[in-house]
Amino acid sequence: MRALRSLEQWELLHYLGRWLLLACAAAVLAGSASAAFLLALGWATQTRESTSWLIAGLPIAGFAVGWVYHRVGRPVEAGNNLIIDEIHDPRKVIPRRMVPLVFLGTVVSHLFGASVGREGTAVQMGGALADQVAKACRLRPEDRRVLLMTGMSAGFAAVFGTPLAGAVFGLEVLAIGRLRYDALFPCVMAAIVADRVCLAWGVHHTVYAVGTVPPVTAASVLAVLLAGVVFGLAGLLFARATHRFGALMKRWVGYPPLRPFVGGLMVAGSVYLLHTQAYVGLGIPTIVAAFEHPLPWWDSVGKFAYTVVSLGSGFKGGEVTPLFFIGATLGNSLAPWLHLPFAMLAGLGFVAVFAGAANTPLATTIMAIELFGPAVAPFAAMACVASYLFSGHAGIYHAQRLGAAKHVRSLPEDLRVGEWPAYRRQRDRDAP
Numbered sequence: 001m002r003a004l005r006s007l008e009q010w011e012l013l014h015y016l017g018r019w020l021l022l023a024c025a026a027a028v029l030a031g032s033a034s035a036a037f038l039l040a041l042g043w044a045t046q047t048r049e050s051t052s053w054l055i056a057g058l059p060i061a062g063f064a065v066g067w068v069y070h071r072v073g074r075p076v077e078a079g080n081n082l083i084i085d086e087i088h089d090p091r092k093v094i095p096r097r098m099v100p101l102v103f104l105g106t107v108v109s110h111l112f113g114a115s116v117g118r119e120g121t122a123v124q125m126g127g128a129l130a131d132q133v134a135k136a137c138r139l140r141p142e143d144r145r146v147l148l149m150t151g152m153s154a155g156f157a158a159v160f161g162t163p164l165a166g167a168v169f170g171l172e173v174l175a176i177g178r179l180r181y182d183a184l185f186p187c188v189m190a191a192i193v194a195d196r197v198c199l200a201w202g203v204h205h206t207v208y209a210v211g212t213v214p215p216v217t218a219a220s221v222l223a224v225l226l227a228g229v230v231f232g233l234a235g236l237l238f239a240r241a242t243h244r245f246g247a248l249m250k251r252w253v254g255y256p257p258l259r260p261f262v263g264g265l266m267v268a269g270s271v272y273l274l275h276t277q278a279y280v281g282l283g284i285p286t287i288v289a290a291f292e293h294p295l296p297w298w299d300s301v302g303k304f305a306y307t308v309v310s311l312g313s314g315f316k317g318g319e320v321t322p323l324f325f326i327g328a329t330l331g332n333s334l335a336p337w338l339h340l341p342f343a344m345l346a347g348l349g350f351v352a353v354f355a356g357a358a359n360t361p362l363a364t365t366i367m368a369i370e371l372f373g374p375a376v377a378p379f380a381a382m383a384c385v386a387s388y389l390f391s392g393h394a395g396i397y398h399a400q401r402l403g404a405a406k407h408v409r410s411l412p413e414d415l416r417v418g419e420w421p422a423y424r425r426q427r428d429r430d431a432p
Contacts, residue, residue, distance in 0.1 A: 016185065023150050023190040025133050030126035030154035030190070031197025037103055037121060038159065038203050044111040045281055054112050055277065058268045061112040062260030065105045066314050070256045073101045076128075079316075080120055081399035083127035087148050087174055088401060088414065090141040094148075098128040105316035113280040114267065115306035116317025118159055123318075126155025126194070146183040149174070153187040154194035160320075161198070161205035165367035166191035172360045173397065176417070177404025179362075206284055208291050210347040213375040214340065223338040224348065224379045227331065228386025231349055234330060235356025236391040238304060238323065243398070243418075245312030256314070263313020267306060279306040283325040290328035290346040294336075299329040319396045320354055327353030347372045348383040355384035356391030359400060359417075393420045 048054050069077055076082060076098035086094060106121040130151025134144040149170045157166025167188040171179045214220050249259045271277055278286055279302040286303075289295060307322040331349025335342035347368065355364035361384040368380035389406055398418030405411045415423060 019146075019186045020189060022133065022137065022139075022147055023186040024193050026126070026130040026147060026150050027154045027190040027193035028197055029129040029133070030122070030151055031158045031194035032201065033099065033103070033125045033129060034122045034155055034158035034194065035198045035201035035203045037106070037118070037125065038198070039201075040103070040107045041110055041118060041282075044107050045284075048111055048113055048281060049277075052277065055268050055271050055280065058112040058114060059261045059264035061108050062114070062264035062313065062315060063257050065108055065316060066257035066260040069101065069105065069314075069316075072097060076101060076124075078399075079124050080127075080397055083124065083148060083152060084174060084397060084399035086127075086131075087145045088399070090144055093135050094128045094131040096128065096132060099125050102316055106318075109310070109315040109317050110281055112264070113271065113277065114264070114310040114315040114317065115280050115283075115303065115322060116310050116315050117282065117321035117323075118318050119156060119320035120318030121316070122155035122159035123152050124155070126151035126153075126158075130154070146180075146186055149180065149183045150186040150190035154190040157191035158194040158198035160367070161195060162367045162370045163191040163195040164188075165363045165370055166195070168366055169360055169363040172363050173358060173400065175401035175403030175414075176359045176393070176395075176406070178401075206288065208288070208347065208350070208371055209343065210291065210341075210372045210376055211343040212341055213344055213379070216378050220340065220379070221382065223340050224382050225386050227334055227338055227340075227345060227348060228352055228383040229390045230334065231327060231330065231352035231383060232356035232387035232390030234300075234304075234326060235323070235353045235358075235387060236394050238308070238319075238326065238353070239357050239391070239394045239396045241304075241308045242312050242319070242396065245308050246314075249313050260314040263309050263315065266309050266313075270306070279303045282321050284321075287325050287328050287350070290332040290350075291343045294342055295329055295332050297333040300326045300333065303329065319357065323354045323357055324350050327351070344376065344379070347376060348379060351380060352383040352387040356387035357396045359388060359391065359395045361385045361388040393417065393424075 075095050102121045102124045109116050127148050130147045134147045139147060153166045153170030156169045157163040170187045171183060253259045253262055283303060286299060303322055303325045327349035328346040331345035332342050335345040351364040351368045355361045364384045365381045369377050393402060395417045400417045402411050402415045
């Protein structure tokens with residue numbers, strides 16, 4: 001018996017049992033919270049679509065959300081960036097208030113027509129709830145890091161119905177070019193369980209079909225790589241535009257609750273001027289349409305602008321579903337120029353723009369396989385990797401670390417994505 005206990009595999013049994021329980025606890029909480037959120041989001045979307053005048057209340061809704069966060073939500077206002085920072089540099093438990101604040105703030109934003117997503121809400125709820133489990137179990141800082149990653153994976157997997165992509169997302173999003181394999185088992189188990197829990201609550205996810213996938217030839221490879229470059233540049237522009245517009249709003253509008261009020265005025269005013277609500281909310285019908293028939297090229301531009309204004313002014317939600325919209329419609333528009341099926345290129349844009357904006361090429365490639373089937377795998381991998389490379393050292397998550405450079409020779413250890421522009425300017429000034 002003593003010899004058995006000395007084996008590494010015996011110790012692994014204890015490791016597996018312990019992390020299986022912890023991951024399942026975090027997953028049940030994240031999956032249930034995501035299910036409640038998606039059901040509430042469905043109600044908000046249906047209500048807004050059947051009551052078109054609600055868009056007129058978007059400025060007031062924005063002020064209300066901004067005021068609540070200004071009064072009681074400042075400790076959690078950083079959202080996903082707060083969770084990423086806590087994983088890299090643990091300091092204090094994420095406040096429980098993050099869960100109801102981001103839940104209600106996102107539902108209100110969607111009810112009145114802000115162009116925001118849902119991933120940010122699910123990931124924040126998953127991370128905050130996982131941290132409550134870590135606090136209750138009195139985990140060590142290194143174990144708390146891992147459990148926070150499982151919460152992120154669980155939230156992502158549950159909200160999109162992609163457990164394998166969710167597991168890899170929690171490992172990949174923390175640092176560019178670096179994966180945390182010490183959290184592989186907990187993230188995989190949490191993502192799978194959270195997805196099952198969400199489905200058990202009666203939530204259904206949208207089904208997308210890419211149709212016929214062409215053979216892998218020199219022409220199709222070159223076309224997909226070219227599309228990937230365009231998708232990466234779109235992700236780069238989105239990340240920079242959102243951050244810069246947010247910085248401008250902070251400079252122009254000193255009182256934080258007024259920022260989403262002004263952003264709400266801009267979005268609602270443009271809706272009435274253009275006589276369309278196609279670019280508010282999640283935009284799922286337009287995403288589905290991108291897989292079914294050709295769409296006008298300006299759909300991606302419209303969603304881009306509405307989302308930059310909504311997120312940059314302080315509405316709550318996420319970036320990912322708007323990025324799906326931008327990518328799918330952009331791919332749809334590029335298809336005739338690249339002589340590829342529009343449904344397949346819509347699917348590649350769906351995942352690849354997100355890959356570039358979030359610097360997560362592996363998670364998005366797996367997501368493409370889970371959503372569209374294995375036939376699209378070679379093209380999805382090429383598009384996501386090309387997008388990842390051409391988005392540069394930018395991203396939608398400022399707290400993401402630059403673990404390994406994409407193309408430059410060296411970088412300071414653990415430089416944040418948000419610090420890269422200033423570092424590059426300083427480096428260029430110091431260069432001989």
